[in-house]
Amino acid sequence: MSASTAPNLIAAVSERRQWDRLMELAKLGAITGADGSPGVNRPCLSPLDREARRLMIGWAEGLGLSVTVDEIGNLFFRHEGTEAEAAPVLTGSHMDSQPNGGRFDGIWGVVAGLEAVQAIREAGVSTRRPIEVVAWTNEEGGRFAPGCMGSMAWAHFKPANAWDEVRDLEGVTFRQALDEHRAAEADLARRPLGGKPFAYLEAHIEQGPLLEAEGIDIGVVTGIQGSRWFIVEITGETAHAGTSPVSTRRDAVQDMVRAVTALNALMTDPTDVLRFTVGQVEVFPNTSNTVADRVRFTIDFRHPDKELLITNGDAIEPTIRSAVKGCDVVVTERFHALPVEFDALVVDAVEDAATAQGLSSRRMPSGAFHDAQFMVPICPAGMVFVPSRNGVSHNPAEYSSPSQLAAGARVLAAALAELANR
Amino acid sequence: MSASTAPNLIAAVSERRQWDRLMELAKLGAITGADGSPGVNRPCLSPLDREARRLMIGWAEGLGLSVTVDEIGNLFFRHEGTEAEAAPVLTGSHMDSQPNGGRFDGIWGVVAGLEAVQAIREAGVSTRRPIEVVAWTNEEGGRFAPGCMGSMAWAHFKPANAWDEVRDLEGVTFRQALDEHRAAEADLARRPLGGKPFAYLEAHIEQGPLLEAEGIDIGVVTGIQGSRWFIVEITGETAHAGTSPVSTRRDAVQDMVRAVTALNALMTDPTDVLRFTVGQVEVFPNTSNTVADRVRFTIDFRHPDKELLITNGDAIEPTIRSAVKGCDVVVTERFHALPVEFDALVVDAVEDAATAQGLSSRRMPSGAFHDAQFMVPICPAGMVFVPSRNGVSHNPAEYSSPSQLAAGARVLAAALAELANR
Numbered sequence: 001m002s003a004s005t006a007p008n009l010i011a012a013v014s015e016r017r018q019w020d021r022l023m024e025l026a027k028l029g030a031i032t033g034a035d036g037s038p039g040v041n042r043p044c045l046s047p048l049d050r051e052a053r054r055l056m057i058g059w060a061e062g063l064g065l066s067v068t069v070d071e072i073g074n075l076f077f078r079h080e081g082t083e084a085e086a087a088p089v090l091t092g093s094h095m096d097s098q099p100n101g102g103r104f105d106g107i108w109g110v111v112a113g114l115e116a117v118q119a120i121r122e123a124g125v126s127t128r129r130p131i132e133v134v135a136w137t138n139e140e141g142g143r144f145a146p147g148c149m150g151s152m153a154w155a156h157f158k159p160a161n162a163w164d165e166v167r168d169l170e171g172v173t174f175r176q177a178l179d180e181h182r183a184a185e186a187d188l189a190r191r192p193l194g195g196k197p198f199a200y201l202e203a204h205i206e207q208g209p210l211l212e213a214e215g216i217d218i219g220v221v222t223g224i225q226g227s228r229w230f231i232v233e234i235t236g237e238t239a240h241a242g243t244s245p246v247s248t249r250r251d252a253v254q255d256m257v258r259a260v261t262a263l264n265a266l267m268t269d270p271t272d273v274l275r276f277t278v279g280q281v282e283v284f285p286n287t288s289n290t291v292a293d294r295v296r297f298t299i300d301f302r303h304p305d306k307e308l309l310i311t312n313g314d315a316i317e318p319t320i321r322s323a324v325k326g327c328d329v330v331v332t333e334r335f336h337a338l339p340v341e342f343d344a345l346v347v348d349a350v351e352d353a354a355t356a357q358g359l360s361s362r363r364m365p366s367g368a369f370h371d372a373q374f375m376v377p378i379c380p381a382g383m384v385f386v387p388s389r390n391g392v393s394h395n396p397a398e399y400s401s402p403s404q405l406a407a408g409a410r411v412l413a414a415a416l417a418e419l420a421n422r
Numbered sequence: 423m424s425a426s427t428a429p430n431l432i433a434a435v436s437e438r439r440q441w442d443r444l445m446e447l448a449k450l451g452a453i454t455g456a457d458g459s460p461g462v463n464r465p466c467l468s469p470l471d472r473e474a475r476r477l478m479i480g481w482a483e484g485l486g487l488s489v490t491v492d493e494i495g496n497l498f499f500r501h502e503g504t505e506a507e508a509a510p511v512l513t514g515s516h517m518d519s520q521p522n523g524g525r526f527d528g529i530w531g532v533v534a535g536l537e538a539v540q541a542i543r544e545a546g547v548s549t550r551r552p553i554e555v556v557a558w559t560n561e562e563g564g565r566f567a568p569g570c571m572g573s574m575a576w577a578h579f580k581p582a583n584a585w586d587e588v589r590d591l592e593g594v595t596f597r598q599a600l601d602e603h604r605a606a607e608a609d610l611a612r613r614p615l616g617g618k619p620f621a622y623l624e625a626h627i628e629q630g631p632l633l634e635a636e637g638i639d640i641g642v643v644t645g646i647q648g649s650r651w652f653i654v655e656i657t658g659e660t661a662h663a664g665t666s667p668v669s670t671r672r673d674a675v676q677d678m679v680r681a682v683t684a685l686n687a688l689m690t691d692p693t694d695v696l697r698f699t700v701g702q703v704e705v706f707p708n709t710s711n712t713v714a715d716r717v718r719f720t721i722d723f724r725h726p727d728k729e730l731l732i733t734n735g736d737a738i739e740p741t742i743r744s745a746v747k748g749c750d751v752v753v754t755e756r757f758h759a760l761p762v763e764f765d766a767l768v769v770d771a772v773e774d775a776a777t778a779q780g781l782s783s784r785r786m787p788s789g790a791f792h793d794a795q796f797m798v799p800i801c802p803a804g805m806v807f808v809p810s811r812n813g814v815s816h817n818p819a820e821y822s823s824p825s826q827l828a829a830g831a832r833v834l835a836a837a838l839a840e841l842a843n844r
Binding site: 244281 | 651666668669673675676679691698702704708714789
C-alpha cells in the first residue's frame, strides 16, 4: 500500500474542519442571494480579501507552513519534503469571488489544499517533494478584468505589469490596488514570481450539472475547453418610433436580433457540447419610443475541440455581416484560448486516488476557465471536481455538501501525496 | 377677400422675429449633440422651464395679451375678440423638451401661436372670437412619465392629481415639482382647469421625413395614429456560460430574440404604414459569461387603422408566448390610445390657408403623439406640420429652416383668423 492510500491519511482529512473553515471565510463579504441563499462578494485586493488571507495565513502558520507572497500578490504556503531541493507539487486555487458569488468557487481549492497538507502532516505521511498551496490573485476578473491575472503572470503568459492601467468601477487602477495590497502585506516574506513545479493539481467545484445528475462523487478533469470571447457593436441611426417608416430604418436592435438568430444557426450542435452565450446586451439610447442607433453585445463561445473552435469562431464576424440589414458592424475578439489537455501523470493520480477510496468518478473536460489552464505549459497539471448542486455557480445558491467537499479533499490529499513521492 | 387671407395679415408674420425668439429660447437648456448640432435639454417644471415661460410671458404682455395659469401649470395668453363671451379658438403646444432634444419640437407651436396672434393684431385683423395661445405642461414625459399630462388633465381625460406620486430620476414627485412651480408663478393670474374652445389648432414640426422627401411646404394633419405600448418581461434562469449545456438553458436573451423575431413576422406590413419598435432592452445580470435570467423590453406599436391596432396589438402576447422556449413571460400594456381623426372644420381651414397662400400641402396622419390628441373629444381639432430635415427629432440634429417655420406660422395665422371669425 502506497503512502497516498494509507488509511491514516484518508482518515486524517477532517470533513468538519474543512467545512468550518469555509464557513468562517464565507463571513467575510457575506451577502444574501435573491432566493435567500448565503453568498459572498469578496473582490480581489480588497480589505475583505486581505482579511480572508490573514485567516488562511493564521491556519497555515499554525500548521508550521512557511508563508510567502510574490509581486502580483500570489500567496504560498509551503510544506517541506524530505528533499528540500526537489521540485514541489503545487496545489490551490483563488480566494476572490464574483460580485454576486457563492461560498465555494475558488476558495474551496485553497482550503482543500490546506486540509490535504494538514492531513499529510498529521498522518505522518512522508513526502519526498515539498507541497505548496497557492492562492492566485484575481481569478474571477470581477473587480479588474480579465481574470487569472495571478496565474498568468506567474506562468509568464503576461508580464506582471500588463494590467497596471485596468480600472475598477470606482476608477482605482489595478496597480494602485496592488501597491496598497502589498503595503498591507509588507510583513510577509517575498518570493520571486514564477517557478518550476513538478506538477500542479487544483481542486474546484464543478460549476456544472453533470456530476450531480449522474450521481458521481469525483470529476477527473481531462482538460479545459477552449474559449473565444467577442464584443459586437452594431451602429445604425436613431429615429422616431411613431414617424419613421420601418423600411427606411437602420435599427440596431433589429440587426442585433438578426445577428443572434444567424449565430444560433452557425452554433447549432446536436451533441450539446458546444457552448454559445450572448449574456450581455446594451442598447442606446434605450428609450421605448426611439429606434436604437447602437447595440453592443458579447459572445462567449467555448468548445473542447480546437478545429471547431477555430472554424466556428472565425465564422462569427462574416455570419453577423451577412445577417444585418442596414447597420455597421464591428466585431472585436477580446479573448482567445485554445483548448488545453491535462497531463496523464496528474489525471491518472486523481483517478487512481478516487478508485482506491471506493469513490465513483468520471473523466470530463472543464467547461469553466481556471488558473490550471496557465500551468499546462509549465508542468504536468490537472484538476479534481466535486458536484455542484443544480450546477449553479457564480451565485449565492452555489452549493456542495460537507461530505462532497470532504471526498474531494481526500482525493486531493492522496493524489498530492502520490505525486510528491514521485 | 376674407380677413384670413388679407395680404397684410400674411405680411405681418415675421420670419425673423419668430426665428430670433426660437433661438433665444434655445439658449435655455442649450446642449450640443453628438454631431455638434445645438440642441436643448429643458425638463418640464424645472427652473429652465420657468425661465423660458417668463421670456414668453414677457413677449405676450408686451403685445397686451392677458396671462393666466391653471392648477397643472398650463399657461395661457389671451387675445380678446370682438365678442368677449364667444368660445375662443385655442392654439399652442408645449415648451418642455426631450433630455437630448432639439430646438423646435413643441416650443415652435407656442412661438408660432404668439407670432400668429401678433400678426393678427399688428395687421389690424378683427376676430369675433378670442384666440388663446397655450403652453401645455409636460408633453414629453421626459422628466415625469407619461407625457401629455397638462392636456390630459385639461381635457378631463385624467384628474389633475393622477400623477402626484410619479417620480423623476432624482426621486422628486410630480406633485412636489408642481407645487414648487406654482409657488414660483404665484404672481400669475389663475384660471380654472378645462374649457370649451370653439376649435383647437396646433402647429408642430413633422418629426418624420415625408414632407421633406416630397418637397412639400405644409402638412395638413388629418389625425393621429393609434398607439399601444407594452413592456415584456422574460424570466429564465442564470447559468454558467462555460458549463451549462445549451439544451437545458432557460436563456432570457435567446427567448427575447425568439419573441422579437416572431413579432416581426406578426407586424410585417408591405404598405410600410405600421410602426413597430423595440427601442429599450435591459438584460440581467448582463455579464458576458453568465446566461441571462431576465430580459425586459419595450414594444411601441402604432397604426392609423383602429381595427388593425386592436387585432395586432391583442396578438402580441400570444405571439410571444408561442415563440419563447423555456422562459416565463409577462406582458403589460402600459398605454393604449386608439387612432383619432381631426375635424373637417379645422383640417379644411389649414388646407385652404395653405392653398390661398400658394403653398404646397398634403394631407397626412401624424405618426407622433401630440396634445391635440386630447382635444378631439372637446372641440374640433387639427394640426399643421412643417418639414423636418431628414425626419430627425428628439435629437439636437432636429431642424426646420426659418422660412419653413415662417410658412407654417403664416398658415396658422390665416387659419386661426378664419376660425375665430366663424
